[in-house]
Amino acid sequence: MVQDEVLTVRGLRKRYRGRRGVQANDGIDLDVRAGQVVGLLGHNGAGKTTLVNQVVGLVLPDEGTIVLDGIDAVARPGQARARTSIQAQANVPITGLTPRLAIELVGRLRGGERSAVRARAGELIEALDLSPWADTRAEKVSGGIARLTAFAMTVVQPGRLVVLDEPTNDVDPVRRRLLWQQIRRLADEGAGVLLVTHNVREAERVVDRLAILDHGVVLAADTPAGLTASRQGTLTVELDLLPGATVTWPDGVLARGSSRMREAASVPAEDAAEVVRWAQRQVQQGAIERYSLVPASLEDVYVDLVEAERHDAPAEEVAA
């Protein structure tokens, strides 16, 4: 299995210089194997894009190693790029071209043979439901379609490693599903996929592993099941309040946050039936509009982890 390693990052550090220097990556270890989708989660500014840019050789690490398909990506960025395809966080400007043309040209630039690239481009356009826009001038195409086009440009001739920096942004729910299918397929066909996303709920069902990044450090890396294990046996109750109403949670329920007209809490699974009865009474009394009970999600785990880190290390902000 060792030779299946497509990306191995060890001890990666990067500090952006300047008046207020930023330690964007502070000792990152990360692995992506062939056939795996590895999700990378983390708050805005956690250092995800910085990590990705070092992998493709746009940013030079201060310390640490990046081995990409057996190549030292820090010393040989050119060879590393030949093995990687990346969808950047910012959209690629393709004004003057049509989505289909852009996808085909990039496929050929990556070394694809003309007819094979044409066939694959057609297939992707079909699979992502881009056909109505495929031959429209890019300046008349909507943001989500542009995003999907950028995805197709990345995977038309995929490298051993495919890096996707927030591919689902701007994309509608129906096409998002199609997109997730394509991402899964890439890995199933043998690529290693590194996926940066804020869409925890949807990513959960597609990724094999997840790494959670916080202020340039990996807080946790595991399978989705492994990450949620600590919260097994707990469920999340969510309430939609009616205007003006307030609720007092019954005993044994742990309030987990509220926003305008919404409340959430976690409940041990064995108390769930009781809480449902309680919630039903609240509905009848006109305090809440509706409620739902869901298994503890990865999103909860993620929020927990990040919050725990905040409380543990309040001095961090000062140091930065």
Next chain:
Amino acid sequence: MTAVRQTLLLAQWQFRRQSTFLPLLVVVQVFIAVATVVGYGLLVGDPPPEVALYLATGAPTITLITVGLVMTPQLLAQSKTEGSLDWMRTLPVPRGLFLASDLLVWTVLALPGMVLGVLVGAARFDIELSIAPWLVPATLLVSMTAAAVGYALASVLPPPLANLVTQMLVFVVLLFSPVSYPAERMPTWLQQVHEWAPIEPMAQLVRAGLAQDAFSISGRSLLVLVVWCLVATGAAALALRRRV
């Protein structure tokens, strides 16, 4: 082989991305070339034959230089601001090829204006050209050097500054360079500056190529030009390879 293929594909990408503006761009080039000839003609009145020949053989250089020194950096600056450059840099394409494809695009675009400038000049001033067999490679060298200098400028400077500097350069090229008039008319210090700058050698080379009976270029000028070409290309390639 792959390098050639990739260069052509990149050039195709750039060409198509600019496709809406290309016709206009060519029209503007032609306009500049013709305007230089006709405009200077107005400035100097009815010039004697030597002056006329000087003017008509200087105009094409002005076209080549403005394309290279102004259009190239402006488009590179634009692609920096809109983020295309960063994206292109993630492609598995050797860095030098970006430069090569851009130079190819700009050289091709500069040609119509240049040719028309020559024809209009010859007709307006009724002069005899004597074309040297090496005119085409010479033109390519001039065009490449201009584009490489422009590219290097835009690679090194932040976009707004690059735009300003190139606009200033056009002014220098049009008025304060020995392209459309002989160097002797300039103050000595400026003449000395031009001995080391690439503009005068460019003008001399094109002039000698168009009217080899009347003009020639010294070995020293040619050397200055080649050095500029190499240094600018190297600087641009380095800037493309740089990792922050």
